[in-house]
């Protein structure tokens with residue numbers, strides 16, 4: 001899934017939620033992205049063209065698990081940086097694991113900010129925005145977003161009401177606030193987080 005967003009990093013961004021996650025953290029808010037079935041195929045070139053045409057600051061990769069599709073995601077990140085876009089990548093792997101044993105090392109060459117680590121249900125993050133548990137780290141691989149590590153007060157959530165009537169969400173929101181929003185919208189079915197909500201993983 002691809003959306004424009006201002007809730008997944010600095011500036012207006014193209015956000016891409018990859019389909020499929022082999023890590024499957026307990027309590028992940030995006031279990032509908034666990035299976036490799038689903039989603040839609042998109043050309044990296046089209047993603048970049050769209051981001052440039054919209055004047056986006058950058059690209060944010062979320063999941064699902066981007067490292068589970070490392071070749072395609074590396075290609076996309078490379079094209080993004082070549083086009084002058086900043087790249088943020090969430091992953092459930094730690095940086096150390098990626099460097100030691102995964103083919104994701106090449107991806108790191110094209111990422112400005114890596115937000116790493118699995119979601120740990122028993123270690124809820126209370127101070128930093130964008131991450132759901134305290135183990136998850138902001139690792140600045142370039143200077144582009146060197147000062148970016150937002151506080152929880154900077155959390156934002158975006159709601160989209162689709163032509164089908166379905167409401168989808170991007171950003172980060174507490175479970176309580178999500179219930180309030182659903183109630184205010186008169187949701188007849190539970191809000192489907194197609195993205196990143198609280199406690200936020202990737």
Ligand code: SF4
Nearest residue numbers: 021024025028092201
């Ligand atoms: S938090 Fe991230 S790594 Fe963990 S199961 Fe969810 S999508 Fe996968």
